[in-house]
Amino acid sequence: MSRRAKIEKHEIRWRGVAVSEGVAAGRVLRIHTGGRGNIYRATLDPDDLKREVRRFQAAVRLSRRQLLAIKRRAEVALGAEHAYIFDAQLLMLEDRKLLDEVEDYIRQECANAEWAVKVASDKLLAVYAEIKDDYLRERSSDIEDVTRRLLVALSGEAQSRRLTEDAIVVAEELLPSSAAELDFSHVRAIASDAGGWTSHTAIIARGLGIPAIVGLRDLYRHARTGDEIVIDAGRGEVVLHPTGATVEHFTEARKLVHAGAGVATDGGGVPLLTTDGVEIILRANVELPPEYEGVRRYGARGIGLFRSEFLFTQRGGAPTEDEQCAAYTEIAALAGADGAKVRLFDLGGDKQHNTGEFETAERNPALGLRAIRYSFQHEDMLRTQVRALMRAAATGRLDVVLPMISDVSEVRRARRIIEEERARLGAEGHATGELKIGAMIEVPAAVMVADQLAREVDFFSLGTNDLVQYLLAVDRSNDEVAGWFRTLHPAVLQSIKRTIEAAGGAGIPAIVCGEMAATPAYALVLVGLGARVLSMAAAAMPRVRRTLARVDAASAREVANLCLDSATADDAEETVRAELGGRWPHLFSPENLPAAKSGE
């Protein structure tokens, strides 16, 4: 990985964490996330000021072209109604008030364009912060978006967003907002410097069924848009500037992977039964529109988790009641008779969304104002969302999931708000549908009081990603502690079992919808712990279905019990490796099982 090697375009290899499956070869598409943190101030020679102003004007034109293209795409994908938000941003780029301010600053202060944009934008944001009207104050998110876009345009990386057919996205970290902008039908794979198994990059990639590797540390710095690159998610390996022999080697590997996937796509529409006749229901986790297609294609029994906060990033701010109602109606239609479970906005915390709020960094965002807490704090937003949900529920089956519940008081408070809005909708002459209310079990406290919670909700949704994070006190996006993020930790398994039993005792369903369910070996353990409904990225369903149809639930219970008795995560993983590899060697080859912990 020496600098010399890069200049001579020798093959360079990286190893990272593979977060989905598959092999891909293509060309690098570098995505710059446009952070504002490292804007520098330069003092220019007075002779260069004219050129600097022209550079700024060129960036404005480029940003305008991009926004027009995004707007056109949004009009096609979402209807003209939704594309309006980009109109406001386009007008900002035409606004003499903003443009003159930047240009005057460049001329008067001999400043570089980046700095002038930052100063002008900070000034505007400060003025907007003073507005008393919540809705209008939120327009600051449009100013932030426009600023970010101008800064990216000034950095000269903007053209990189034009996607070629074989684009492999390389980013420091893929944020939901950049994800919303990409046309993922052209993306073959994703590689990012930061992120772990449950990062946003990972979830998006698994949802789309494309290979992704994260935790590559400094790939972004070395890769240039257009460079040849190969990604093998099976081995967690990335090769930049691959030689002909390497490409050939990977192409062979890809053929093997594709041959496997061909077998996997059948089986949808038929009930999934274990060999001893226990029915397992597989549902789909959905966030991005490109994932919608997979729900039907892979035979999902409805949508087990719709992460609604995407509506925020897509729009660049709070979606209106009508916009949300249209989105939920579409989700309900997509899910069909089995219905869709819509999780309320999970905003705040590590989810960086344009909520229109100024980023006041919390010391412990994962433990801070997020999810249901954030919604209670922004009650108008919560009321708008539940109104939209009840209106959409008149057209199809929808349930609501309350995220980050820690005891029944939050359930009662949310239920009261829902009932108030239902009455109001009725009085206004709107049709509403039944809305079952479920609690997301992801805070350890909720596991401890699961019996009490089960009496007050209609179902449980077990969010294993956050449950592991909170139970083991491991920041899931921090690479440094990734080694402590252990899905098979006995405490995690005990919590899952306890939650499922509490649901069973109260006669309500429990649906496991974390990423854990997408791995066949873990899905088997979940069935052994009593799970009967699993929700996962649609693309993962074929392999999970193929595995569960060939095992018996009684043996799965034996394996799960052995894991529950383990003292450590290492022991539990070893048990899974030994038991699964021993009982079903035809299903679990060593590479399909959690890797043995290396000595380091």
Added chain:
Amino acid sequence: MLEKQVVIVNRLGLHARAAAKLVRTAGVYRSSVRLERADGGAVADAKSILSVLLLAAARGTELSLTVEGEDEGEAMGAVCALIENGFGEEQEA
């Protein structure tokens, strides 16, 4: 110079979408178009979205509209019609 008092009637007030329509409409004419809150709170150039948004004009806000220039009659007519029709917003519940 023409001057007229108008009231914001649509539910969401001069929010982003309505403001965008106002700026697009005002931008068609050569005349200058100014909006001032009747309470003296703020003045805006109707051709600048950033300035219009800063009016923070919610439903019920009274504004005085001033138009000056060669096509002031047409401009006044178009802007008034837009505001009085609630920016063509379908009346949400």
